[in-house]
Amino acid sequence: MGNKNNTKKPKFKIDKIRRPVQFVLGITIYILLQAGIISLGMIVILGSFLGIIFGKVFCRWLCPIGIVMEVLLKAAPDEKARGMYQYHKLGCPIAWISGLLNRISLFTIRKNPLNKCINCNKCDEICYISNLNSSFSLYKEDHKNPADSYTCSRCYQCVEVCPVNYLEFKIRKF
Numbered sequence: 001m002g003n004k005n006n007t008k009k010p011k012f013k014i015d016k017i018r019r020p021v022q023f024v025l026g027i028t029i030y031i032l033l034q035a036g037i038i039s040l041g042m043i044v045i046l047g048s049f050l051g052i053i054f055g056k057v058f059c060r061w062l063c064p065i066g067i068v069m070e071v072l073l074k075a076a077p078d079e080k081a082r083g084m085y086q087y088h089k090l091g092c093p094i095a096w097i098s099g100l101l102n103r104i105s106l107f108t109i110r111k112n113p114l115n116k117c118i119n120c121n122k123c124d125e126i127c128y129i130s131n132l133n134s135s136f137s138l139y140k141e142d143h144k145n146p147a148d149s150y151t152c153s154r155c156y157q158c159v160e161v162c163p164v165n166y167l168e169f170k171i172r173k174f
């Protein structure tokens, strides 16, 4: 299966983009909220709307509380402990609503049929969902798809780590 994309490396580190975006948007949302320009209800509507398009992006890309949590979680003993927070996030209506929309969001993490998975398992190693629950896998056909799970926070690390660009974030094929 000789597709030239098979040897492509990921082009950038997603966190180099995500963290500045989350910082700017999160702080902006916080300031607007404190100033009374927007309400909590409007933020829930925004998170839900983004959920329809991208899935549960609000937590990792826009949430001011998410910024604080990520700073605090730097003190966590390992990546698994940090994953536990993302996996078991409770109590936030935006997380629940947009998480449930992961299953039908317009954009999702898809397998590119033009590229060939080499079964390196790197995606499942980096994904906190498949890490914490072995019934999930990003590439094993008989497993549940973590990207459809309400716990997927669209960190895109599975896409970034895939050495052959088999995983990609694109419009869902319905």
Ligand code: SF4
Pocket (backbone or CB within 6 Å): 109, 126, 127, 128, 129, 138, 146, 147, 151, 152, 153, 154, 155, 156, 157, 158, 159
């Ligand atoms: S984006 Fe990928 S690595 Fe991140 S939580 Fe979702 S499925 Fe797992």
Ligand code: SF4
Pocket (backbone or CB within 6 Å): 116, 117, 118, 119, 120, 121, 122, 123, 124, 138, 139, 161, 162, 163, 164, 165, 166, 167
């Ligand atoms: S990282 Fe990519 S190539 Fe490796 S197992 Fe996952 S989907 Fe397959």
